[in-house]
Amino acid sequence: MDTLDYPLKLLIFTDLNDTLLDQNYDFKPAERALALIREYQIPLILCTSKTRGQTEIYRRRLNIREPLIVENGGAIHFPPGSFPIGRLPAGSLYENGEYILELSGSAESLLPSLLEAAKIVGTEVETIFDMPVERIMGITGMSSEESELARERSYTIYFLCPWKRDELFAELRRRGLKPTWGSYFCHLGATNSKGQSAHKLTALYRELGFFDLITAGFGDNMNDLPLLQMVNMPFLVERPGGGYAEGVEVDDLKKLEGIGPAGWNRGVIDLINGIDWE
Numbered sequence: 001m002d003t004l005d006y007p008l009k010l011l012i013f014t015d016l017n018d019t020l021l022d023q024n025y026d027f028k029p030a031e032r033a034l035a036l037i038r039e040y041q042i043p044l045i046l047c048t049s050k051t052r053g054q055t056e057i058y059r060r061r062l063n064i065r066e067p068l069i070v071e072n073g074g075a076i077h078f079p080p081g082s083f084p085i086g087r088l089p090a091g092s093l094y095e096n097g098e099y100i101l102e103l104s105g106s107a108e109s110l111l112p113s114l115l116e117a118a119k120i121v122g123t124e125v126e127t128i129f130d131m132p133v134e135r136i137m138g139i140t141g142m143s144s145e146e147s148e149l150a151r152e153r154s155y156t157i158y159f160l161c162p163w164k165r166d167e168l169f170a171e172l173r174r175r176g177l178k179p180t181w182g183s184y185f186c187h188l189g190a191t192n193s194k195g196q197s198a199h200k201l202t203a204l205y206r207e208l209g210f211f212d213l214i215t216a217g218f219g220d221n222m223n224d225l226p227l228l229q230m231v232n233m234p235f236l237v238e239r240p241g242g243g244y245a246e247g248v249e250v251d252d253l254k255k256l257e258g259i260g261p262a263g264w265n266r267g268v269i270d271l272i273n274g275i276d277w278e
């Protein structure tokens, strides 16, 4: 963290797919808002179901230096320079040049429960671990590089379930697990959620002395619900094709006009202009 020209008053947590990124994995429609974020030195925290490797692609493209919340909150990564090392919580691991705070058990430990639940319910699941890269590219439109990285999951499983999805989710919940969904896949995690991890990271920023921080969260889909429940100012963008994801309702939710990054752009500009930066 460098010296700040503006007071640190706001943290922005954002989902990637279909929120900051459009269907071509591009954030161009949000460029005006991104320029304002840079000008006001607002921490932009990517909060995604993507893996660490995938998220790094967008961190580099966006040229930001903040911590990353990966795999629906499975872990918070602290790339070099993103946070004062001396203020990280005990238990943070040092791995491949950065600190990691793990908030969930392993993806492998979830696999037997997923397969067993599918059997009991009488459905089939196809996990991302069993999908060839070409199939992941076909489903998501991601590059081959990102599709490879999407399989390197540590805390959550991406899967497809062609029928009886509601029954499967109910069975998984009975087992104390947390199924949800994003743009292309169902997701299975254990105790983790985007909301818990964003809460934890907000607490770490407050411990640096920024007690009056406001938190804003941007999402488009069901797996963003825990994040939108946690932040002070929740924003929902329109889904590809228009309209909002069904069932994503929280108090004070601001539904933005505009699909993905177009709605994001409007929402962030209004948010920043609405803050007293004195």
Ligand SMILES: [Mg+2]
Residues within 6 Å of the ligand: 015, 016, 017, 018, 019, 182, 183, 219, 220, 221
């Ligand atoms: Mg999304």
